[in-house]
Amino acid sequence: MSKIVTFGEVLMRLSPLGNKKFKQTNVLEYYFGGTEVNVSISLANFGHKVKHISCISDDFIGDTAIAYLRSYNVDTRNIYRSHRPLGLYYLEVGAVMRPSTISYNRSSSAFSGVTPEKVDWESALKGCNWMHWTGITPGLSQGAYDTLKEGLIQAKAKGITISSDPTYRGGLWKYGVEPQDAIRDLMQYVTIFMGGIDEINEILGTDYGYGNEDFITASKQLIEAYPNVEKVFDKIRIAINASWQKIKGRMWNGIEFKETEAIEITHIVDRIGTGDAFAAGLIYGLLNYDDFKAMEFASAACALKHTFPGDINYATVTDVEHLLSGNTGGRVLR
Incomplete structure (x- = not known):
């Protein structure tokens, strides 16, 4: 059984019930999440051993x-505690x-105060x-960036496969690093x-378009610039409106281009964490299937996440395989 390590902030999400705005209510519901947390829990739901590394508040909320x-x-033995919230x-x-709207309150959070000496990477990466x-994590603080880099250096030295979704939140980068x-x-x-064309263009300083030929050319250039990259995967979202989309x-993969059929989601329950569901599905798929089936599994996992409230994808491998087999009607399973 594979052991997967994730590193990132644990967040609490506060949200009005249903589709209300804050000004409409004084009743909120909360969920725990965070990009890497979402990936780790989804992979645990798929049956993998997962360890999440983070720094959280030393209070009852952190507990x-x-x-x-x-x-x-999820293994929490390498989660550290802080006096920060x-x-x-x-x-x-x-x-x-x-559209949905988000406001962050994390610039002085427990995780933003993380530093390399707080994380025992040798222990965290064992096995x-x-x-x-x-790309969200290194944007939080210099300490988060330095700590992540130290973990990546050690992971690479150990021959560990390293995956990245480099998408970042530009508004979080406030500590002087571009x-x-x-x-x-x-x-x-x-x-x-x-990552897709936007992420590749950001990294390479290019202006490729969104068509498949541009994607292939951009991927080849990315691999040429970073020879350690073996495969490039892109989740494509086709939006009809905020409630109806396709994935x-x-x-x-360095040899061939392939694309999955689109999965239509006609009534979105919750869009948060859907990219993380794709990432978790892809990691699971690459550890168990060939590249194309892995991508199909990732797309189906992403589609299913749209049906769950909260940040987490609660789908199991059986749920994803059920969707992949063509069962999209939502009939009651007895």
Whole structure:
């Protein structure tokens, strides 16, 4: 059984019930999440051994967050505690033509105060054969960037497969480092690249279009610039409105280009964490299937996440395979 390590912030999400705006209510529901947390829990739901590395508040909120992760069999032994508060974000869930809106409160969070000496990477990576990171984490602070880089250096030295979704939140980068410079530096450690044209253009300073030929050419150039990258996978979202969308994937694995059929989602329950569901599905798929089936599995996992409230994809391998077999009607299973 593969052991996968993720590193990133544990967040609490606060949101009005349903599709209300904050001004409409004084009743909120909360969920725990965070990009890498979402990936780790999804992979645990798929049956993998997963360890999440983070720094969280040393209070009852932090205790609750750890209990939440443990309830999904995520290893929390390398989560460290801080006097700073847990990071928060506020979400108003949109519908139809009204988009969802998010406000972050994480600049002084427990995780933003992480530094390399707080993480015992030797212990954290013991027995690990896959590490996953995203472009959000290095944007939080110099300490988060330095700590992630130290982990990647050690993971690469150990021959661990390293996957990355380099998508970042530009508004988080407030400590004097340019996002493009940081991501380009960390790209030297990436084996599996989970990003599309926008991310490749950011890294290479190019202006490729969104067509398949441009994607192939861009992927080849990315691999040429970063020879450690073996495969490029892109999740494509086709939006009709905020409640009705389609998901598909495409890839260049250094040998061939392939693209999945689009999966239509006619009524979105929750869009948060869907990219993370794709990443987790792809990691699971690459550890168990060939590249194309892995991408099909990732696309189906992503589509299913749209049906669950909260940040986490609760789908199991059986659920994903059920969808892949053509069961899209939602009939009651007895």
